[in-house]
Amino acid sequence: MNREEKQEVIEALKDKFSQYSNFYITDTESLSVDQVNVLRRNCFNKKVEMRVAKNTLVKKALESLDSEKYSGVYDSLHKVTALMFSESPKDPAVIISSFRKEQNGEKPELKAAFLNGDIFVGDNQLINLTKIKTKNELIGDVIGLLMSPIQRVIGALQNKPEEAEAKAPEAAPKAKAENAEAPKAEASAEAPKADEAKPESDNSQKEPEA
Secondary structure: OOHHHHHHHHHHHHHHHHHOOEEEEEEOOOOOHHHHHHHHHHHHHOOOEEEEOOHHHHHHHHHHHHOOOOHHHHHHOOOOOEEEEOOOOOHHHHHHHHHHHHHOOOOOEEEEEEEOOEEEEOHHHHHHHHOOOOHHHHHHHHHHHHHHHHHHHHHHHHHHHHHHHHHHHHHHHHHHHHHHHHHHHHHHHHOOOHHHHOOOOOOOOOOOOO
16 A cells, blocks of 8 residues: 555545544454454444554544544554444444354454543443443433423323212212201201290289179
């Protein structure tokens, strides 16, 4: 590869690093051609761009963009390097993890990941990276939290008619009892008092007979 070809690769890498805020640096050494093709296909299905590049060219591309910003990944640029560019911070980690299970192997190995300015170094970070919440997942969690009180209120309102119907049979006997006592109260109110029913006594004395 001559100087011009190297410069073309560097410029192409710079475009990718500028386009994506998330990229993974992996080691695909010892993978067969067929395995690499399967890995590429898995990346394509997840809209993840995979690109194999020389470590020196990758470093030059990063240094020309922002030497300090990417300094944390330079030590990971060794052996065979395959870059994975993604809009999602977790998709490459999920692809790597799933591929390993399918192939019963330990490759590709995660060397480093640059996610929105945060750097994760080492293959031991892979499991944690598969659990990262994406932007849409976080939005969904927030919406779920906001909707939860509303759903409880709606549920309470929907249960009120049932509670009213359940209480109705209990209220009916009380109403009957009150209606039954009403005539008694009216009758007692209309009945004259004992003192009022008696005729007034004649207290005047009879005149003596002549």
